[in-house]
Amino acid sequence: MTANEIRQQFFSFFRSKGHKIVPSAPIVNKEDPSLMFTNAGMNQFKDFFLGNKTPDVRRIADTQKCLRVSGKHNDLEEVGIDSYHHTMFEMLGNWSIGDYFKSEAISWAWELLTEHYGLAADRLFVSVFSGDANDGLSADEEAADLWLRYVSKDRILYFDRKDNFWEMGDVGPCGPCSEIHIDLRTDDERAKTQGKDLVNADHPLVIEIWNLVFIQFNRKADGSLEELPEKHIDTGMGFERLCMAIQGKSSNYDTDLFVPFIQYIEDETGQIYSYDYNLTAKKDIAFRVIVDHLRAVAFTIADGQLPSNTGAGYVIRRILRRAVRYYFSFLERKEPLLHLMIPLLAERFGEVFPELVEQQEFVAKIIAEEEKSFLRTLDGGLKRLSQLNIQTKLEGTVAFELYDTYGFPIDLTRLIGLENGWEVDEKGFQTALQAQKDRSRADAQKSAGDWIVVHEGTEVAFVGYDQHHASDVKILKYRTVQVKEKDIYQLVLDRTPFYAESGGQVGDQGSLAFGDERIQVLDTQKENDLIIHVVDRIPTQYREVANAQVASGRRELIENNHTATHLLHAALREVLGDHVAQRGSLVNDRQLRFDFSHFQKMTPEDIRRVEEIVNQKVRANIPLEESRSIPIAEAQQAGATMLFGEKYGDHVRMITFDANYSRELCGGCHVDATGEIGLFKIKSESAIAAGVRRIEALTARSATTHVNEQLEELTEIKMLFKSPVNTSKQIEDLLTTQKRLEKEIQSLKLEKVSAMKTDLLSRVEKVGDFQFLAAMLHDVDMTAAKSLSSDLEKAIEPGLVLLAIDNGAKANLQIQISRALVSDHLDASKMIKQISRHIQGGGGGQPFFATAGGKNPGGLSDAVQALRELIEKV
Numbered sequence: 001m002t003a004n005e006i007r008q009q010f011f012s013f014f015r016s017k018g019h020k021i022v023p024s025a026p027i028v029n030k031e032d033p034s035l036m037f038t039n040a041g042m043n044q045f046k047d048f049f050l051g052n053k054t055p056d057v058r059r060i061a062d063t064q065k066c067l068r069v070s071g072k073h074n075d076l077e078e079v080g081i082d083s084y085h086h087t088m089f090e091m092l093g094n095w096s097i098g099d100y101f102k103s104e105a106i107s108w109a110w111e112l113l114t115e116h117y118g119l120a121a122d123r124l125f126v127s128v129f130s131g132d133a134n135d136g137l138s139a140d141e142e143a144a145d146l147w148l149r150y151v152s153k154d155r156i157l158y159f160d161r162k163d164n165f166w167e168m169g170d171v172g173p174c175g176p177c178s179e180i181h182i183d184l185r186t187d188d189e190r191a192k193t194q195g196k197d198l199v200n201a202d203h204p205l206v207i208e209i210w211n212l213v214f215i216q217f218n219r220k221a222d223g224s225l226e227e228l229p230e231k232h233i234d235t236g237m238g239f240e241r242l243c244m245a246i247q248g249k250s251s252n253y254d255t256d257l258f259v260p261f262i263q264y265i266e267d268e269t270g271q272i273y274s275y276d277y278n279l280t281a282k283k284d285i286a287f288r289v290i291v292d293h294l295r296a297v298a299f300t301i302a303d304g305q306l307p308s309n310t311g312a313g314y315v316i317r318r319i320l321r322r323a324v325r326y327y328f329s330f331l332e333r334k335e336p337l338l339h340l341m342i343p344l345l346a347e348r349f350g351e352v353f354p355e356l357v358e359q360q361e362f363v364a365k366i367i368a369e370e371e372k373s374f375l376r377t378l379d380g381g382l383k384r385l386s387q388l389n390i391q392t393k394l395e396g397t398v399a400f401e402l403y404d405t406y407g408f409p410i411d412l413t414r415l416i417g418l419e420n421g422w423e424v425d426e427k428g429f430q431t432a433l434q435a436q437k438d439r440s441r442a443d444a445q446k447s448a449g450d451w452i453v454v455h456e457g458t459e460v461a462f463v464g465y466d467q468h469h470a471s472d473v474k475i476l477k478y479r480t481v482q483v484k485e486k487d488i489y490q491l492v493l494d495r496t497p498f499y500a501e502s503g504g505q506v507g508d509q510g511s512l513a514f515g516d517e518r519i520q521v522l523d524t525q526k527e528n529d530l531i532i533h534v535v536d537r538i539p540t541q542y543r544e545v546a547n548a549q550v551a552s553g554r555r556e557l558i559e560n561n562h563t564a565t566h567l568l569h570a571a572l573r574e575v576l577g578d579h580v581a582q583r584g585s586l587v588n589d590r591q592l593r594f595d596f597s598h599f600q601k602m603t604p605e606d607i608r609r610v611e612e613i614v615n616q617k618v619r620a621n622i623p624l625e626e627s628r629s630i631p632i633a634e635a636q637q638a639g640a641t642m643l644f645g646e647k648y649g650d651h652v653r654m655i656t657f658d659a660n661y662s663r664e665l666c667g668g669c670h671v672d673a674t675g676e677i678g679l680f681k682i683k684s685e686s687a688i689a690a691g692v693r694r695i696e697a698l699t700a701r702s703a704t705t706h707v708n709e710q711l712e713e714l715t716e717i718k719m720l721f722k723s724p725v726n727t728s729k730q731i732e733d734l735l736t737t738q739k740r741l742e743k744e745i746q747s748l749k750l751e752k753v754s755a756m757k758t759d760l761l762s763r764v765e766k767v768g769d770f771q772f773l774a775a776m777l778h779d780v781d782m783t784a785a786k787s788l789s790s791d792l793e794k795a796i797e798p799g800l801v802l803l804a805i806d807n808g809a810k811a812n813l814q815i816q817i818s819r820a821l822v823s824d825h826l827d828a829s830k831m832i833k834q835i836s837r838h839i840q841g842g843g844g845g846q847p848f849f850a851t852a853g854g855k856n857p858g859g860l861s862d863a864v865q866a867l868r869e870l871i872e873k874v
């Protein structure tokens, strides 16, 4: 079976057991602040498990793109070194939300593996939870008994919390689990060592393939377990491992999921991958790292996350750089490589993840730019290292600087050291690294206390599309969150008009009145489906009902900007083309910011046209058409724009402003009719990454204010002319004239100076046995003065020339001495220091030529006198 067939088989099996097949959620998790990336198939169902939300159907299955590179589940360091860990992997899963439980989960897993995939039963082992005294949990005999239907007792193994109690993170849904392991060793080896002794022992051929989790608890922030109202099933099967087992391979990388990419790299680099299971050869590790990281980076970018210097974007950038560093160092490849494989990736995975096919050009371009820039960095870093002239040890702080500022991986620095006979001061490096980690941990420190329930209830109603006010609302729960040692208060209401930040639109502000006690809502945030009000304090009357009031004026400005964003998006597609796709957006009460894919700078003409289209739609006063909850298929049919990397449910909200113009899936707040926007004005257009442009724009009063400010400035400029006609032409003329005049002045000055020369030469005096010429000049610039003194010196050689120049508020001195005369006592730079105090200044230069500047022209003659005395002494 090919990988694609294995995947389809999974879907059809669970479809036959009454499951609905849903699409994978995006890799980047925007909904859950406790996670950066989706790390398990169950993430998108967390709220169902916790009872915050009720699903439409209770049996679900899918393949989920997961990334385990941060937080509780982090496999990054394993990748490439072994044959079965990945950064990005697919997790096949089936879920029961309060429906079937252990019995069905176990028997279906067994049926699928042995009957449909044809895996040999005598190669399978199962594990169950052995209990945990701290959590007060006993062994899962129920699961063990259920397994006895299929396997003998000696194949049922007991493991503790570390292996058989699954938790999503520090907090959240969890429960005991039962894993299925497979022994893929040869018969010989199996005869030598029993498979059951190798389960959970990191043997590359005795591995876990499927985890069945019996979700029954919620782990709270204080570490305790809370029983959930319903019991759920959450299973996760590593797709790549499953393919290896079914295809009879000894490494995930030998399956058809990876081989085409390995072959591509072989063709492209001329290096050969040894399929002989060599886990230590650097070259082979490089192949595995590259084909693994390629998928992580490409799928994450396709899901809307660009590489950047912070957060999720930084993690992606580092994974990409890790891949580059491997081909750079071990495959002798000095040119970008990853981006070349995007078309192949789209071809191989397009069937299940169409988002990559639709964006291949964009994804390839982003990756190519990242590769190029990092290859340059590597190059720069290598040069830097070669200049350092390191003897035996590279200082830890320098290694850290290379790592931190230049993105230079430490193992690369180490390797270069090895080649050049020096080593890295590892301790110093670690100390510097730790210091940085501590700094960023202190910055990010955030710990949430547990929710304190005030009123029962879990469903939260959002009424803010229709009203800015709601009376008689109740607090369901509240908690305190510590951010950098400061307390922040949060509460959840049973009903709320406050819009929680999402889809680029900022959260609402406003107030809650509990009788005569009023508290401020500073912000509104979302955690999965909970609407969280950030308030200035918990009211003393928190058990009472309250009146909720959104700050209306602010909300209206936000609505203007949000609707304008939709109008802008449609106009950009009209003017620039269909390749324009939203890459990010920020909508607040002051302005809107819209990032989109487009490869060139927009011309002023493009910008003008986009602006004009939007303003025309504003003037047409198009009414809002809102379909609050329609089946997603219907919205797709109606041609609604969907965004990459967004998670959509079965029912979606569709926002239309003229069915032939703008139709988007959107959860945000909008004007009732476009006329409310008043005016739309683009403030700037710029690049934020390769292939991504950013527009910042204003609406309503901010737009008029901006335009007025610009006009006022223009009026002021016009007023500077007696008869302003074509101002820009007038300014251009002025600038040309000024340039011409400057040139003329310059040549006049030179003329003036050379005319002086003859006159000055008549004043040469003899001091001792050489010629001395001291001249007092007015308004001569320093360039002219320099050429004058050099001319004069040549004319009187051997001699000494002193120019004392009065430039109005400034005074300058220049001493030029024939080289033949220069001595310790006759040194221009020393002498100028001595005499420049008379003009309240200082200077320096060389022994034969020195200059000084000061602010006292009145002292120039004293300076001349002082020099004369100096020379006389000599």
Ligand code: SER
Residues within 6 Å of the ligand: 039, 040, 041, 042, 093, 166, 211, 212, 213, 234, 235, 236, 237
């Ligand atoms: N949540 C479990 C896991 O990730 C099963 O899906 O292993």
